[in-house]
Amino acid sequence: MSDMMETLRNEEKMTPKQIEIVKAAIELFSEKGYYNTSTSEIANRAGVAEGTIFRHYRTKKDLLVAIVTPVITNFSAPVFAKKFVSQVFQNDYEHFEDLLYAFIKNRFEFAQSNLPLIKILLQELAFHPEIQTAYKKEFGEKVIPAFNQALDFYKEKGELRDLPNETMIRMMVTTILGFMITRFIVQSDKDWDDETEINQTIAYIMGGVGKKG
Amino acid sequence: MSDMMETLRNEEKMTPKQIEIVKAAIELFSEKGYYNTSTSEIANRAGVAEGTIFRHYRTKKDLLVAIVTPVITNFSAPVFAKKFVSQVFQNDYEHFEDLLYAFIKNRFEFAQSNLPLIKILLQELAFHPEIQTAYKKEFGEKVIPAFNQALDFYKEKGELRDLPNETMIRMMVTTILGFMITRFIVQSDKDWDDETEINQTIAYIMGGVGKKG
Amino acid sequence: MSDMMETLRNEEKMTPKQIEIVKAAIELFSEKGYYNTSTSEIANRAGVAEGTIFRHYRTKKDLLVAIVTPVITNFSAPVFAKKFVSQVFQNDYEHFEDLLYAFIKNRFEFAQSNLPLIKILLQELAFHPEIQTAYKKEFGEKVIPAFNQALDFYKEKGELRDLPNETMIRMMVTTILGFMITRFIVQSDKDWDDETEINQTIAYIMGGVGKKG
Amino acid sequence: MSDMMETLRNEEKMTPKQIEIVKAAIELFSEKGYYNTSTSEIANRAGVAEGTIFRHYRTKKDLLVAIVTPVITNFSAPVFAKKFVSQVFQNDYEHFEDLLYAFIKNRFEFAQSNLPLIKILLQELAFHPEIQTAYKKEFGEKVIPAFNQALDFYKEKGELRDLPNETMIRMMVTTILGFMITRFIVQSDKDWDDETEINQTIAYIMGGVGKKG
DNA sequence: TATGAATGAGCTTTCATTCAT
DNA sequence: GATGAATGAAAGCTCATTCAT
Incomplete structure (x- = not known):
């Protein structure tokens, strides 16, 4: 808490x-x-x-918004803060896979310790325009640009397929969110081997977006 | 309507x-x-x-349940009906990719013409145990077994990686659902080239679950 | 009631x-x-x-307005209805004083049998713009024009001083309302000789607006 | 203020x-x-x-009463203070009309610079027994007696009709209050020629209560 | 003297549900 | 089967007042 x-x-x-x-x-x-x-x-x-x-x-509703808005910022933003982006360009993550691992690991832990907040966000997003607006702003202004930089960087390096960034982002986000929702909400009571699942998720994503051979 | x-x-x-x-x-x-x-x-x-x-x-609530329950059955079931499974084994779909295409295409069209129903299902699933129960029953008793049969079949054929079925199902369902939610709900106003997007989605999935080479 | x-x-x-x-x-x-x-x-x-x-x-508030609005219409309007105006011009009231008597008598009786309604109107007028609007409309569109016709008629006949109609109306309305408020609200418990009071009120008004001699 | x-x-x-x-x-x-x-x-x-x-x-409510009570005293009392009454008997006002002018002028100015206070008094009088009591006491113990003295004095002088004081007071108060309420509240935005209106009001009152000829 | 967080009774309003017709 | 007036519990919210600091 x-x-x-x-x-x-x-x-x-x-x-x-x-x-x-x-x-x-x-x-x-x-x-x-x-x-x-x-x-x-x-x-x-x-x-x-x-x-x-x-x-x-x-x-x-003010109470709800006061609770949910910071989650939006904190769920998406921190990893994309300056520090994170600069790490990418300083070669802190040699391969896209490494970046992916750091990212998923970090967000996985955030989700784990903020589960109730994230549940509220997911459940209420559909019904409250205020929350949708905050989410769209955050995603459009922070997440997408940061993702774009990173993807372009690793495309240049020849690690990623020549798919539109938008498509790649959608697929990755979908896969990561889908994993977490299954892990923490739909089947939270199952006995999970998190490390294995994370690695399989990364492998799945890399299969889908990474360059073959 | x-x-x-x-x-x-x-x-x-x-x-x-x-x-x-x-x-x-x-x-x-x-x-x-x-x-x-x-x-x-x-x-x-x-x-x-x-x-x-x-x-x-x-x-x-009875009214809600009367509306939502059939959607659960109809959204997941038909493709897994006997006819569908038998098509798999009669080599109607030579490659898993072909099955995937038929499946996504079919469900895409169903979603398109039942959008309001599917929105209700997604939005209310979290709040009504009755709906969750129906969904779990359907998924556990119909979807999973049918998927299992198909996956085993194409694994045998050497088309799929040696990942646990459960993992594969989760990833595929996640990717397909994520695509449809983005397509019809989150960004329904965007100008979509559906055929291209479907093919990219299939490619993404095959990259993740298909056998290389 | x-x-x-x-x-x-x-x-x-x-x-x-x-x-x-x-x-x-x-x-x-x-x-x-x-x-x-x-x-x-x-x-x-x-x-x-x-x-x-x-x-x-x-x-x-809707309940209040539903109660008060008809009072405004009925308190001011009926006497000024076509019938009343035509009576003036058909010489039903030879002198202005006669008109005054008929008017005050009629409104006095209306007030008497609608006392609670009129109290509500007076008490709440200050606080509810909706009521003020209704009152201003009624007064401006019905009461003033009818009064003007009557005053002009008796001015022509040489019975009234050459004061602006507006001033005369204000003074008469003030005197009549003031009488009724005292009679029914401020000192309703006093023992009133209504007939005498009405006549004195008329005399007071005629002294103020009537032509001398 | x-x-x-x-x-x-x-x-x-x-x-x-x-x-x-x-x-x-x-x-x-x-x-x-x-x-x-x-x-x-x-x-x-x-x-x-x-x-x-x-x-x-x-x-x-204490706050309201603390605000409103002094207004009652000050709105009605000063003119009837000893000084004022003695002025009457020292022939400072030769005619009742002069007294009336001084009185109305003085109260008009008081009202003008205490408008909010007077609005509060008028608006709340109906709802607060405490205020009604204070008002009745003031009116009964100060205003009426002072008025009586003055009216008797000018009746003696042959300037006023032989109406009961009570009736005369009621009519005069009604006319004066009605004028001020119209001037400052009901039609405060109108362009008023105050001097003319005051004189017309006095003429109206004198017509009603003054002796003819 | 002044503060302002906390209270809790009471307010208007909503709404799923009932039932006589 | 269909109606719609009536219900009453419960909701969100307001506000004068208290009290420890």
Whole structure:
């Protein structure tokens, strides 16, 4: 839980009760969904009066957005921060495969320790235009450009097929997200050998986008 | 719309009003989600009294389930019906790639003409245990076995890598679903060259699961 | 009470419960004011579930407006209807004083049997732009023109001073309203000799606007 | 605003924050009414914490009463103070008309510089028994007696008709208040020639209560 | 004196569901 | 089968007031 509160970041400015509210909301939203969770339930679990929620968040939806928006940023952004891109060009990752491994590993761990947040994001994305907007902005302005740089770099190196970046990104993202959703949500109770699965996923992707021979 | 009503199948037994109710519910559920749609709105759009809905469906959730359950069966099942499997073994599809093409093409068209139904399924799956159960049953009892037969067949033929079927299925399903979700939901407004995209998707999958050389 | 329901007019189209709701609302709004009356109180007194109120009136304010708007029309309009104006010109009222008497008498009786409605109107006018708009429209389009015709007629006859109509109307309306408010609201418990008071009011007005000698 | 604070009188004993609270409350109450103004809004506009309001006024209603009560005294009283009455008997006003002019002029100016306060008084009078009581006390104990003295004096002088004082007071007050309400509230945006209107009002009153010939 | 987080009762409103016709 | 008025529980939200600091 403390991991997640870090993801939400501005913990310092929060009162103890507000932190309890956010924690309770995360639990309930991820378990039962936004519409199946009442504010009185949240207040109850947070050990707080219902009115207290509305001192901190004007509406129930504001609370949802306050929870979900940082996840969008933190789920997609960090790896694409300057540091990461520069690592690519400094040859920290000799092959695209190495980059892929670092990336998936990193995001896998993020997902693991922020599971409830990610569940909320996935479940509610369809219903809240505010969240969709934030997601599109993040993806369009940060993720795509960073991906483009990296893909161009490794294409130049002759490691990747001559497919449009857009197509490649879609396929990779799809494969990675699909793996994580299966791993953490659809079949979370299965006994997984994560290291093997990650490597198989990388192999699958490389088979699809990497240059043969 | 009539395509979709076919998917729901038991149209014959429905009164005209009931058909209107289901049509209205499909539209509204897929546009705004189950929880954002009120029964009075459904009644309104169906041109029916609110009470009429409850003559046909004991609860609002019953209406949802009545709409969604057939989609599960129809989205996954038909291709795996006896006819389909026998086609595989009768060498109707010489290569796995051919099977894949037929499969994706067929499901792509189904998705296209049942888009609202599939949106409802995807959006609500997370929140309704009844739907999850139906989905798991269908997937476990029909899809997996059929896939297994086909994969074993083409493995034997030396066309597929020696990966666990489960892994292969997950990756293929993920890739295909991811393609369709992008195509029809996330970026439905983009200008798509469907034939090209389908072929690239097949190439991507074959790269990942096909035997090299 | 049945008098008042007539004022509201469209009783025919109302369900019995709706009539009870309106009656209860009139009582409570006039006794305690709009903001001091809760919808649960109204429902209670009307012997109705709270939800029933909102089947008939989308919001609490809609209920207020539905009650108040007809009062505006009925308080100001009827006397100025065609019939009334034509009576003026057919010499039904030989002197302005006679017209005044008929007018005050008629409005006095209307006020008497619609007291709660008029209290609501006076009390809430200040706070609800919707009501102000309705009132201004009614006054500007019906009352003023009718008054103008009558005043011009009796000015021609040499019975009225040469004051601007606007000023005369303001003074007369003020005097008449002031009388009624004192009579029915401020000092409603006093023992009034209505006939005398009405005549004195007329005399006061005639002293102020009538031609001397 | 400083004019109004004078009206409220005990400014000396107020802390700066308290003064801000009162100013903010006057603005908001007069603009939107007591029930549409929240204490948090007042605190906000006053630049003060919400709790601070309740250090100075036990309840929100106390704040209203603290604002409105002095207005009642100051709106009606000053003219009837000893000084004023003695002026009457010292023949400072030869004719009743002169007294009337001085009175209306003086109250007109008071109203002009205390408009928000007077709006609050008029708007809230109907809903708060505390205010009604204060108003009745003031009117009964100060205004009526002073008026009686003056009216008797000018009746003796043969300038006024032989109407009951009560009736005359009612009519005069009604006319004067009605004029001011029209001037400052109902049609405050109209272009007024105040001097002319005041004189016409006096003429109207004199026509109604003055002795003919 | 001033703060502002916290309270909880109470508000208006929504909505799935019932039932007499 | 169809209606639609009525229900009442529960929702989200407001707000005057308290109190530890």
